[in-house]
Amino acid sequence: MAANETTVKLDGVSKSFGEFMAVSDLSLDVRAGRVFGLLGPNGAGKTTTIRMIVNITAPDSGSVLLFGRHIDASLQDRIGYLPEERGLYKKMRVADQLRFFAEIKNMRGKQVESKIDEWLARVKLPEWKNKRSMELSKGMQQKIQFITAVIHNPDLLILDEPFSGLDPVNVELLKEIVLDLKRAGKTIIFSTHQMEVAEKICDDICLLNRSRKVFEGSLREIKRSFGRNSVAVRCEGGNGVLDDPTLVSKLVRHADEAQALLATGADAQTLLKRLIDSGAVISKFEMVEPSLNDIFITKVTEPA
Amino acid sequence: MKKFLTVVKREYIQRVRAKMFIVSTVLLPVVMSLFVLVPAIIVSIETPPMRVAIVDQSGRMYSEIRQALAGDQQEPETQNANASTLRSTRPRRSFARFNVEEVNATNQPLEQIRASLDQRMRARELDGYVILPPDFLSEGKAEFVNRNPGDLFSVQALQSAINRAAREQRLIDAKVDTKTREDLFKPIELQSVKVGAVASQQRNSNAGFAVVFGVGFVMYLAILMYGQIVLGAIIEEKETRIAEILFSSVKPFTLMMGKLVGVSLVALTQLAIWGTAFGVFAIYGVGLLASPEIGASIPSIPFLHFIYFGLFFLLGYFIYATVYALVGSMVTTAQEGGQLAMPIILILVVSFYLFWPVSRSPDSPFSFWVSMIPFSAPIAILVRIVTQTPPFWQIALSLLIGFSTVLAIMWLAARIYRVGMLMYGKRASIPEAIRWARQA
Numbered sequence: 058m059a060a061n062e063t064t065v066k067l068d069g070v071s072k073s074f075g076e077f078m079a080v081s082d083l084s085l086d087v088r089a090g091r092v093f094g095l096l097g098p099n100g101a102g103k104t105t106t107i108r109m110i111v112n113i114t115a116p117d118s119g120s121v122l123l124f125g126r127h128i129d130a131s132l133q134d135r136i137g138y139l140p141e142e143r144g145l146y147k148k149m150r151v152a153d154q155l156r157f158f159a160e161i162k163n164m165r166g167k168q169v170e171s172k173i174d175e176w177l178a179r180v181k182l183p184e185w186k187n188k189r190s191m192e193l194s195k196g197m198q199q200k201i202q203f204i205t206a207v208i209h210n211p212d213l214l215i216l217d218e219p220f221s222g223l224d225p226v227n228v229e230l231l232k233e234i235v236l237d238l239k240r241a242g243k244t245i246i247f248s249t250h251q252m253e254v255a256e257k258i259c260d261d262i263c264l265l266n267r268s269r270k271v272f273e274g275s276l277r278e279i280k281r282s283f284g285r286n287s288v289a290v291r292c293e294g295g296n297g298v299l300d301d302p303t304l305v306s307k308l309v310r311h312a313d314e315a316q317a318l319l320a321t322g323a324d325a326q327t328l329l330k331r332l333i334d335s336g337a338v339i340s341k342f343e344m345v346e347p348s349l350n351d352i353f354i355t356k357v358t359e360p361a
Numbered sequence: 362m363k364k365f366l367t368v369v370k371r372e373y374i375q376r377v378r379a380k381m382f383i384v385s386t387v388l389l390p391v392v393m394s395l396f397v398l399v400p401a402i403i404v405s406i407e408t409p410p411m412r413v414a415i416v417d418q419s420g421r422m423y424s425e426i427r428q429a430l431a432g433d434q435q436e437p438e439t440q441n442a443n444a445s446t447l448r449s450t451r452p453r454r455s456f457a458r459f460n461v462e463e464v465n466a467t468n469q470p471l472e473q474i475r476a477s478l479d480q481r482m483r484a485r486e487l488d489g490y491v492i493l494p495p496d497f498l499s500e501g502k503a504e505f506v507n508r509n510p511g512d513l514f515s516v517q518a519l520q521s522a523i524n525r526a527a528r529e530q531r532l533i534d535a536k537v538d539t540k541t542r543e544d545l546f547k548p549i550e551l552q553s554v555k556v557g558a559v560a561s562q563q564r565n566s567n568a569g570f571a572v573v574f575g576v577g578f579v580m581y582l583a584i585l586m587y588g589q590i591v592l593g594a595i596i597e598e599k600e601t602r603i604a605e606i607l608f609s610s611v612k613p614f615t616l617m618m619g620k621l622v623g624v625s626l627v628a629l630t631q632l633a634i635w636g637t638a639f640g641v642f643a644i645y646g647v648g649l650l651a652s653p654e655i656g657a658s659i660p661s662i663p664f665l666h667f668i669y670f671g672l673f674f675l676l677g678y679f680i681y682a683t684v685y686a687l688v689g690s691m692v693t694t695a696q697e698g699g700q701l702a703m704p705i706i707l708i709l710v711v712s713f714y715l716f717w718p719v720s721r722s723p724d725s726p727f728s729f730w731v732s733m734i735p736f737s738a739p740i741a742i743l744v745r746i747v748t749q750t751p752p753f754w755q756i757a758l759s760l761l762i763g764f765s766t767v768l769a770i771m772w773l774a775a776r777i778y779r780v781g782m783l784m785y786g787k788r789a790s791i792p793e794a795i796r797w798a799r800q801a
Contacts, residue, residue: 074783111609114783130612138609144602149375160367161610205606 062089063125064213064244065110070119072105079105081268082119087246087261092239094259094276095248096349098357101265103248104141107215110246111138124212134163137211141218141248143202145190151177151201152186155208162209169208176204179234196227203231207238214238215246220254232258252350262349264356271356276349283352285344286319288328295337304328307351314341318351364611365619372594372623377630386631390638410458411515413507414481414490416474418466419497425526430459430519459519464490475506482508491519498531568662569747570720576670577713577740579632580677584709587628587678588685592698594620595689595778604782613775621686621771625678662747669746669756676763677739681709683770690778691794712737716744723748732759735766 065087072080080102087093095103108114109121112128123132146154152173159169177183180200190198199222207214216235220228235258239245249255255262256276263273272279290299291314299305299317304327307318319325329342347355376382417423464474471492481487489507497503503523505516532542595617598604607616684705685698692698715737719728723745732741732751738759745751777794 108605108783113605113608113779133610136609138606140605140609142602142605146375146597146601146603148379149371153371153375157367157371158606158610161364161607163363202606 063087064089064123065093065246066122067106067110068120068122070106070109070116070121072109072114072116078268080109080116080265083265083270084119085263085270085273087244089244090239090242091260092235092245092247092258094255094262095246095265096250096252096255096262096353097265097271098250100267102268103265104217106265107138107140107217107246107248111136111215134209135212137162137206137209137214139203139206139214139216139219141221145198145201145205147191148189150187150189151182151193154190154201155204158205159208162211164209172208172210176208180204180230196223199223200227200231203234207234211243213244213246215248217248218251219247220249220251228254252348252353256349264353266357279352280346280349283347285346287345287347287351288317288319288325289341289343289345290315290317290332290339291341292332292337292339295332295335295339298328298331298335298337301331304331316345318347365615365622368611368616368619369623369626372620373626376590376624376627382627382631386634390635408458410460411488412460412462412486413519414462414464414478414487416464416466416471416478416490416492418471418495419493420467420495421530422493422497422523422526423463425530426523427461429522429526429529430461459515478506482506491523493523498527498534501527569666570744572662572666572670573740573743573747574716576674576743577677577716580674580739581709581713583628583632583678584681585706587624588682588702588705589695589699590628591621591624591682592685592689592702593695594624595686595774596692596695596698599693599782600695604778608779608782613779614772617686617690617771617775617778621679621682625682628678666746670743672760673739673743676735676760676767679767680735680739680763680770681705683767683774687770687774687777690774690781693781708736712740715741719744720748723751729755733762735763738763 063086065085067083067085070080070083071078083102083106095106097103105114109116110123110128112130112133121128124135126132146157149157155173155176156169159165159172164172173186174183177186180203182197182200185193185197190201193201203219206216214235219231219235223231232254235245235247247255247259259276261273261275262279264271299308299315302320304320304323305317306320309316317328319328325344329339332339332342415423415426417426464478466474475492478487478490482489489505492504492506494500494502505519507516510516529542532545537545597620598607598616611619685702688698688701688705692701712731715731719731719741722728728741728745729751731737732745732755742751742756742759746756
């Protein structure tokens with residue numbers, strides 16, 4: 058798929074539930090073959106946006122195009138969706154369960170069986186094939202839920218908080234699978250409020266806050282547009298300088314170093330000079346890109 | 362359609378394979394037969410007969426009373442046998458048995474007799490005594506002294522026996538001979554015959570009534586057993602939080618219909634197993650004893666009626682099952698659903714009682730309307746079919762209204778379900794449910 062092809066296109070989409078505005082006038086493009094991060098705090102409208110893409114609910118106004126067509130039931134089979142609210146049939150065996158989810162996406166025949174084995178091997182659970190899902194641990198269940206979203210080989214995969222509650226080993230495992238799928242040309246929409254994860258796997262992001270889009274674009278461009286206005290400092294003494302609000306607008310102290318976001322109008326040279334003048338012993342002073350987390354917090358706490 | 366079948370298949374196979382299904386299939390008939398057997402055993406427990414002395418001051422009643430009591434307690438075949446066999450005959454459907462003895466009332470004053478009888482009662486030699494005053498036959502008043510006036514069965518049985526004895530004696534006094542007396546009390550036989558039919562065909566509508574009653578009863582049973590299961594099945598995806606995954610693949614209406622049909626096929630499977638078992642039992646067990654009558658009574662119902670029985674059984678079942686599905690769409694747990702589902706049973710019972718008014722006047726406007734209202738239609742129209750078969754268009758219209766209602770309720774349930782899910786699993790109040798159904 059060409060990189061400039063659009064898999065999902067939202068145009069002026071709004072959705073409200075009674076008085077509550079869930080999504081207002083949202084336009085965005087999800088490009089094919091890329092990982093698109095749909096970010097935002099709780100209640101920003103991420104889940105409602107996804108539900109409109111997968112045809113669970115219809116927008117009040119605006120249009121949703123999928124693969125260049127208006128969304129309908131037949132397009133649903135090309136989507137794999139792992140919602141944040143998810144579960145398994147407790148008493149059903151894992152293989153029966155996966156077969157059901159494949160069939161409900163209109164995948165039939167022998168390929169279903171081979172896909173079940175293939176995916177169970179891939180998430181390292183082949184010996185659990187004939188166990189009831191209530192016998193599985195929570196982490197195992199999450200991996201099975203992940204398979205339910207990908208078993209029918211969808212062109213568009215939508216993952217809503219896919220890693221919440223998983224241990225780091227399994228997060229790594231699923232992250233690798235997501236990146237493999239991307240390499241195989243699939244489009245992935247990744248919704249989360251965990252910025253560290255999004256930062257590692259997203260190509261493009263869209264930040265939502267209070268039902269509106271705050272910004273959208275490729276992760277690299279967004280970081281660049283924020284500039285290098287953050288400094289990682291490791292020093293002894295000089296605390297008074299770092300706490301000066303005319304120089305540093307925000308200070309985050311880690312174990313042995315601090316991250317200082319420069320105040321508007323201040324520059325790194327001035328900060329360095331003031332630190333030296335104050336007699337601080339500096340062992341590290343480095344300009345760093347703002348983390349997505351910083352951008353997120355800055356944007357979300359900005360007055361509207 | 363394929364997705365619908367996928368949902369049906371999952372629902373059916375998962376449930377039929379479950380241990381619960383197998384256990385309940387085997388156990389329910391056992392429990393049911395216990396329900397029949399245990400009361401029968403309890404009723405057949407014998408209590409010692411009541412020892413009653415009869416003080417007959419009129420001097421003419423004792424033997425008649427003794428005979429009347431014996432008539433109650435003897436097998437019909439032995440009714441004319443000697444009254445002295447009284448003590449040895451087993452009682453038949455009689456809760457009260459008596460050992461009677463005569464007390465000579467001519468020699469002693471009444472007070473003395475009373476005193477001696479009271480003493481015998483205190484000594485537990487006697488359970489009670491009846492005093493018939495000299496003017497008993499004209500005044501019709503007697504006194505029963507006993508230890509336990511709350512034992513209504515015995516009091517009633519005694520009263521009825523004395524009553525008959527008095528009647529008999531009065532007729533004898535009026536010089537009515539035995540033959541005339543027997544003729545006077547000969548019971549009549551009332552044959553009910555369908556208008557336009559020959560008398561020999563009258564068995565049909567009787568058999569028809571029995572079958573309608575049976576269909577109604579099985580329907581009632583199926584709804585009682587499977588209504589809650591339908592409700593649980595609808596809630597299943599909410600409780601397991603699968604609903605949202607499924608709704609990205611299948612329409613809520615398709616899912617709900619699939620689940621309803623899946624559970625219903627399980628119900629039909631179970632009923633078919635019981636039906637076959639019962640049938641085999643009936644043919645091999647009862648059939649050996651009474652095969653000519655059974656063989657004759659079944660084909661006397663027109664074949665078309667069997668089709669109607671089947672269709673309206675399904676309609677009745679589905680109408681109520683969909684209401685359970687509707688309740689399921691509104692609630693988040695089965696417990697909540699159980700409470701909300703209570704009125705359904707009430708409607709079901711009320712519509713069952715329509716059996717009687719409709720069978721009395723199957724052609725009345727009342728009968729017409731209740732056979733068009735989906736909740737009462739299945740029983741009402743079947744009663745009409747076996748009594749005065751209504752015109753075909755009425756049967757067709759009733760079916761059409763019924764099955765349209767099933768679809769409409771399911772459509773409504775699907776909408777409420779979907780909006781409820783979008784509202785993050787909130788339980789719907791009824792006004793909310795109406796609003797959701799409109800806005801979805």
